[in-house]
Amino acid sequence: MIGEALAGIGGNLQIIFPGGRIDMKKKEISISVIIPCFNAGRYIGPCLDSVLKYGLKDIEIIVINDASNDESGKILSQYDRYENVFVIENKTNLGAAKSRNLGAVKARGRYLVFLDIDTGLETDFLSIAADKFESSPKIGAMQAKLVSKDSERVESGGHFLSPFGFPYEIGVDENEKNWNEERLIFGARSAAMAIRKRVFERIGGFDENYIIYAEETDLCWRVWKLGYQIIYCPQARVRHYQKSSLNARTRYRIFFEGAKNNTANIIKNAPSKMWWMLPLHILGWGFVCLKLCFAGETKMIIWIVRGLWWDLVHLDKLIDYRRRMKINGGNHNEYERIIFGNIGTRQLISKGFNWLKNV
Template identity: 30%
Template sequence: MINTPKVAVVILNWNGVKYLKQFLPTVLASTWPGLEVVVGDNASSDDSLAFIKETHPNIRIIQNDQNYGFTGGYNRVLSQVDADYYILLNSDVEVMPGWIEPVISLMESDPLIAAAAPKILSFAQKDQFEHAGAAGGFIDTFGYPFCRGRMFYEVEHDLGQYEQSDEVFWASGASLFIKKKCWDEVGGFDEYFFAHMEEIDLCWRLKNMGYKVMYCAQSAIYHVGGGTLNAENPFKTYLNFRNNLLLLKKNLPFWRALFVIPLRFCMDLLAIARFLAEGKRKDAWAVSRAHQNFVLHLFGIRVSGYGVKDLENGKNSLSPKTHHSKRTIHNLKGMYKGSIVWSFFVKKKTRFTDLDPVDLL
């Protein structure tokens, strides 16, 4: 590249000093020239900031006055960072020295590429894809997200089956590369999401503006996963179900949303029944609360979240600001025309390669 773009890796931290100690040195070993590393802190109560100041005094720290979640935290931090490209990187991620170059090269090749993500592998099993992103994100016609290399609870080993960089529907927030001008144009994250699926909403809004989202197979990172909310947390269940409905309401054409959302409510009732059958009453209640919150949202009633004691960090910090798609061109590349639930659970198509390519837009 003749003119080297300015790149900033921005890590949003909340009480994650153990991950900073383990993985921050790998980020600092990155070979991109002039790389700026920024840690945005969501009012941590551990010794994260003391550790950074003592061991890595050259890292820029941007402190939020409270925990604004993944969405609000990043919005506030990135408004203070000047770069051509932002890399939103989870604190529980290990990177290799040359991980940035292939992704930026891919994004520089096409002005319509707004966002991208590398291959995301498991830190615990480095030959296996990681749940949050794998080899690029897709979505089905009812709004259920899935990935190449991960469909529901089935996770594949990386055997070289996804070595082709390609356009996808969404890029994982675990390692999200985005052009600053596109971040500004789309308005950043929707803070009502707080956490979970906010990157899918961001990518969908970009695609509704005619931009592309890419998977870069030539770069790989290793993600621990579940660093803030583990898979068994009912609040995570609540966020996933509520935010998935918000995705549909915000980004589908109006008449399509009128058809899809009622069907999703019915499908979610099956999830409630499954949780009850498994003795997971808190998760069943979380889905019900998600539906209640979504209905209130439709009527313009804002509530702060899941319950009085949702999340001790930032439970009342949801912003009333919601970004909606500017629909100019519907770029549906990466959408599955059928139902991934039906394909997976009924037709037993448990791998991405089992899906009929004609059903992928």
């Protein structure tokens, strides 16, 4: 939770103000760009330069160096000549969710723009986001059009949930020219997300128990519950230079965090009338385990079971979180209509099975 972002860190946090020029207590500004960074030295320059080319008027950039052990710190120090670019140095690795929350705690902007360090702006996402927020008080968050590294293909146009409770991305690998229509979405990717700061604070920020995976779904669910909308904004175009890939060293984390976090999302956020999703979700993980068993990947099954066991052990805390974050700010019927996307029941079920089949 954002209110706990600085708690318990003690001496593990150092804030570096470029040239000693920045006073975080100065008046509110328009946009705070928040970028977590871990061992991503080669992406820092292209990412920051893509933001800086649109100017720094009424804007600040906050980079959270999450205990990188490569050249990231040295490269970031080259940006100390910019008055509104500064770095938060984590002395221990805290993960993306907590790092984003740390940036948000220090941010002065009315609006927060979250980027991944391996992205680059190809249009003025910041001005577009500010204009959208100011044009409609109902918009609480948005996602830019996220395009793939070496093509004009969409990587993500936002996401919805399948009846099995798993998120599915829309627009994936489609020609980006066919994705120029603004639309409501259930969830936005934190690689290219903008959100009102007051909304972010009211919903508690990112859940810091989520190290990777599904933290955006959790956050966006709470945005909808507060009564705000989330939109896909195609005018804002962000290129993603390194799409996440699974390998032997990271795949187990995806299964553990995926089982833990997706299940927790349903327990924490689903309205009582949608509790039918939870047994379907568990059944879905059973199907994944069966598939892994036939593939001889029994070690991955253990990580799925550990993820589900984590939820069971912490069930009282998840239910307490649900009570504390019971937000009654808006029309629940609206987000209950949007949660699965604008497709029919048969297509929804197909989406669920396709996700399971492609794991």
